Amino acid sequence: MKVLVPVKRVIDYNVKVRVKSDQSGVDLANVKMSMNPFDEISVEEAVRLKEAGTATEVIAVSVGPQQAQETIRTALAMGADRGILIKTDDSVEPLGVAKLLAKVVEAETPDLVIVGKQAIDDDSNQTGQMLAAMLDWPQGTFASEVKADGGKIHVTREVDGGLQTIALEGPAVVTTDLRLNEPRYASLPNIMKAKKKPIDMKEPSEYGVDVSPRLNVVKVTEPPEREAGEKVEDVAELVTKLKSAGAI
Amino acid sequence: MAILIIAEHDNASLNDVTAKTVTAAKAFGGDIDILVAGEGAGDVAAAAAKIEGVRKVLHADGAEFKQQMAEVMEALIVPLMSGYDALFAPATTMGKNVTPRIAAKLDVMQLSDVIGIEGQDTFVRPIYAGNAIMTVTSSDPKKVVTVRGTAFEAAGDGGSAAVETVDAPAGPFKSEFVSEDIVESDRPELAGAKTVVSGGRALGSEEEFERLIVPLADKLGAAVGASRAAVDAGYAPNDYQVGQTGKIVAPELYIAVGISGAIQHLAGMKDSKIIVAINKDEEAPIFQVADYGLVADLFNAVPELTDAL
Numbered sequence A: 001m002k003v004l005v006p007v008k009r010v011i012d013y014n015v016k017v018r019v020k021s022d023q024s025g026v027d028l029a030n031v032k033m034s035m036n037p038f039d040e041i042s043v044e045e046a047v048r049l050k051e052a053g054t055a056t057e058v059i060a061v062s063v064g065p066q067q068a069q070e071t072i073r074t075a076l077a078m079g080a081d082r083g084i085l086i087k088t089d090d091s092v093e094p095l096g097v098a099k100l101l102a103k104v105v106e107a108e109t110p111d112l113v114i115v116g117k118q119a120i121d122d123d124s125n126q127t128g129q130m131l132a133a134m135l136d137w138p139q140g141t142f143a144s145e146v147k148a149d150g151g152k153i154h155v156t157r158e159v160d161g162g163l164q165t166i167a168l169e170g171p172a173v174v175t176t177d178l179r180l181n182e183p184r185y186a187s188l189p190n191i192m193k194a195k196k197k198p199i200d201m202k203e204p205s206e207y208g209v210d211v212s213p214r215l216n217v218v219k220v221t222e223p224p225e226r227e228a229g230e231k232v233e234d235v236a237e238l239v240t241k242l243k244s245a246g247a248i
Numbered sequence B: 001m002a003i004l005i006i007a008e009h010d011n012a013s014l015n016d017v018t019a020k021t022v023t024a025a026k027a028f029g030g031d032i033d034i035l036v037a038g039e040g041a042g043d044v045a046a047a048a049a050k051i052e053g054v055r056k057v058l059h060a061d062g063a064e065f066k067q068q069m070a071e072v073m074e075a076l077i078v079p080l081m082s083g084y085d086a087l088f089a090p091a092t093t094m095g096k097n098v099t100p101r102i103a104a105k106l107d108v109m110q111l112s113d114v115i116g117i118e119g120q121d122t123f124v125r126p127i128y129a130g131n132a133i134m135t136v137t138s139s140d141p142k143k144v145v146t147v148r149g150t151a152f153e154a155a156g157d158g159g160s161a162a163v164e165t166v167d168a169p170a171g172p173f174k175s176e177f178v179s180e181d182i183v184e185s186d187r188p189e190l191a192g193a194k195t196v197v198s199g200g201r202a203l204g205s206e207e208e209f210e211r212l213i214v215p216l217a218d219k220l221g222a223a224v225g226a227s228r229a230a231v232d233a234g235y236a237p238n239d240y241q242v243g244q245t246g247k248i249v250a251p252e253l254y255i256a257v258g259i260s261g262a263i264q265h266l267a268g269m270k271d272s273k274i275i276v277a278i279n280k281d282e283e284a285p286i287f288q289v290a291d292y293g294l295v296a297d298l299f300n301a302v303p304e305l306t307d308a309l
């Protein structure tokens, strides 16, 4: 089977963002950028499917600026076969990304699209589900286990009360949760090899879909600051304090 | 203006986050209807009808609704939306799974995990793990919104809305339910609990998590939570994870035991009223948000605390 993996370039999860003083957004100048952590999990899952002989080809696709090419290279170094960069300097909302991905799916006809459950910058958690709806495909979101060895795709999902397993008649969209796997680090030889793997360069306008934003950002502000409280000496003092605060 | 809300329930009882979503819908403004899709969910529909401010309850009942699978819910809700200006759902795993499909079908951009509503076009939501708060206006003709439960008070009881039956959509559907592993517990539900005790990597094993965290939670009548590290290591089940990519909680009292306080964890609990941290490293970032910090070895401090209560 052919597997498509969307990968987003986002601020590294270790960086604490700073809100710009003019409230227009967050400051991304000179901060470390990485592949969205959930997308690393997606790439890992796709590469494992390939190593198991289930997947024949893994394609990484990103919508973003020229630098998103690095994100695709990371996916290629992890084991994806080729990449597609839909290059734009505008910020494309999840609805627009899903529309572009639906067009890529039309052209590439993958059997499975593995999407991250959530981008850690916009925290939207919607692109994969939107893509599935646009394609009229079934979806297995928040996956902690995927079994795709012929026939139906079995997905175990992390849901509020525990775990749920569903069976999907492919082609399907799966979105990845944290427990699905532990992504590998690319080895140096594989990083070198990835430099030779092809990346197709595209522009949103080539796909004939309207990706103009529907949301207008009024302002971006700091969250209310929480003051550090006090240190207590021992358990007895903690209990006394909690009692007088009415917490217990 | 009319708003449709998707009820959160387990077929037997209505989850309180539904009433919180009603409050968010009231801030949006308009007639509020609640959709209860389930199997044998008559009691849930009756409970939804009692929420104050609800115009009517739409009740779709049948085996296909038992798990509220995304595809079935999409087929049910999309046709209903011709009568509504907005769809609201709680930002639970049900809501997150279902609503983006409907937004896509309506060709609108979803507003996820909303914490504030300022009129019918303006929404406030956290981004970057809650390290920035974004206010946006939406130009879409219909709004699809998921609501962060901790940001809204539950609407009260006292309503007496009519319950109408709605028909099931025609299948077949390309996804089917196979099995689930849902633990029934007498404990308060994590997302809505008044007190939460959470354990981190420092617990070291599932046995120690059980031995130390659970009795403390029992004493306090608290829900149990965990950091991602504790869940990844198998000390606690996945649905205990508190944080940016787990559950968002805002209890009266949150006790973090052996948790360092990574931004992803803080994102899920920093709106708690009182935060207690027990950690042996006085530099741990969790102390920067804690009202009461105890620098101590948890293996001594936690049993002592449990005994003292």
Ligand SMILES: Cc1cc2nc3c(=O)[nH]c(=O)nc-3n(C[C@H](O)[C@H](O)[C@H](O)COP(=O)(O)OP(=O)(O)OC[C@H]3O[C@@H](n4cnc5c(N)ncnc54)[C@H](O)[C@@H]3O)c2cc1C
Residues within 6 Å of the ligand: A013, A037, A038, A120, B199, B200, B201, B202, B226, B227, B228, B229, B230, B241, B242, B243, B244, B245, B246, B247, B257, B258, B259, B260, B261, B262, B263, B264, B265, B268, B278, B279, B280, B281, B284, B296, B297, B298, B299
């Ligand atoms: C995409 C992504 C999403 C994430 N989402 C989440 C999320 O939703 N929720 C979440 O929690 N994390 C999340 N994380 C992980 C997060 O970054 C941290 O790795 C995690 O929260 C750390 O868990 P911890 O505090 O238990 O472990 P550690 O950071 O290892 O902290 C353990 C703490 O225990 C203390 N300690 C050790 N021994 C003792 C003792 N005997 N007594 C007292 N204290 C002791 C140590 O001083 C230390 O502070 C996410 C990460 C990524 C990349």
Ligand SMILES: Nc1ncnc2c1ncn2[C@@H]1O[C@H](COP(=O)(O)O)[C@@H](O)[C@H]1O
Residues within 6 Å of the ligand: A006, A007, A008, A009, A036, A038, A039, A061, A062, A063, A064, A092, A094, A097, A114, A115, A116, A117, A118, A119, A120, A122, A123, A124, A125, A126, A127, A128
């Ligand atoms: N610009 C993008 N390029 C590629 N993939 C994306 C992009 N935006 C979102 N995605 C995919 O959609 C997932 C969920 O993103 P979101 O819905 O924004 O939280 C991500 O983990 C990616 O897999």
